Amino acid sequence: MKEHSPALSPAERYIGIGELARESGCKPETVRYYERIGLLPSAPRNEGNQRRYTASAVRRLTFIRHARDFGFSVEAVRELLQMADYPAMPCEEVDTLAKHHLAEVEARLARLTAVRDELQRMINQCAGGNIGQCHIIDVLSDHRLCHQAGPHGGADVIG
Amino acid sequence: MKEHSPALSPAERYIGIGELARESGCKPETVRYYERIGLLPSAPRNEGNQRRYTASAVRRLTFIRHARDFGFSVEAVRELLQMADYPAMPCEEVDTLAKHHLAEVEARLARLTAVRDELQRMINQCAGGNIGQCHIIDVLSDHRLCHQAGPHGGADVIG
DNA sequence: CTTGAACCTCTAGTCGCTACAGGTATTACG
């Protein structure tokens, strides 16, 4: 017996973790990871203990990957998935989550833009002499040479 | 004996890790971490085994923090520090490092901008009904609804 | 001399995967 269930419609065709991963743009390890942390339900297994997936798993995983690509955290994706599971609910919460995320993205953009401008200034002002005269090292050594108002915001907050 | 060395000039005054951290804008834990990974040299200790720092440590740590604020990786900072230690060397390498980093920042900016635009579009098109009709969920479910050319680039690459 | 803040080391946790190691299952070919 190759598959767990007999007589499947084409729409219910089972695929392995590799094909699922290919179709949704991630790696098998990541799929198993998502299962472990509960983003994907535990997949049914065939007789040889290998995970079998249907088209609905492809859809769910595609949703996850896409939301992750947009920069939503795994926890946010978890909430989005819960919401997506109840199509009759008002979409207010989805909207709120998306707006909150947009605000974060805009904040990061602002910081990153400031950093880019400052980096450009640093580089443009480097006359190409030796390190002792190098404007880049100067700026890094002394925040006052920086055109920013305050601190840039901490490394983790930049990216 | 309170301090390790007698008769210090005011410029050589010793401070503790807390004051160093305050003056350079990070936490004592981070200072110890930087020492552990070799960004800061092992600090001399007083008789009670506590780290004592001079103004040069403040300068070095400020340099580190500032470079990190600009988004340079710890490894890049390590290289910058080495270069800064040799002021007579040509600043070509510093320039290259900075330019390379600028290119990365610009790439991130481009991706983040694309994400912001798409998020804005998603949110604007949400009519406020229920989740079944929600454009945000639609876009996340189906990449074809996205105005992007290709994939956004993977979550880690966004920030 | 006592109290409380600051300091010490060591370990483990964060986030979102990714990469092994060491084994089993499936599949394609001859």
Place this chain on the structure above:
DNA sequence: CGTAATACCTGTAGCGACTAGAGGTTCAAG
């Protein structure tokens, strides 16, 4: 049918750059 390549399994450890906590010591002020 046998074999070899590939895909899959579990479990654990690693990445980067810290951060947090436990459990203890030292310092500085009153």
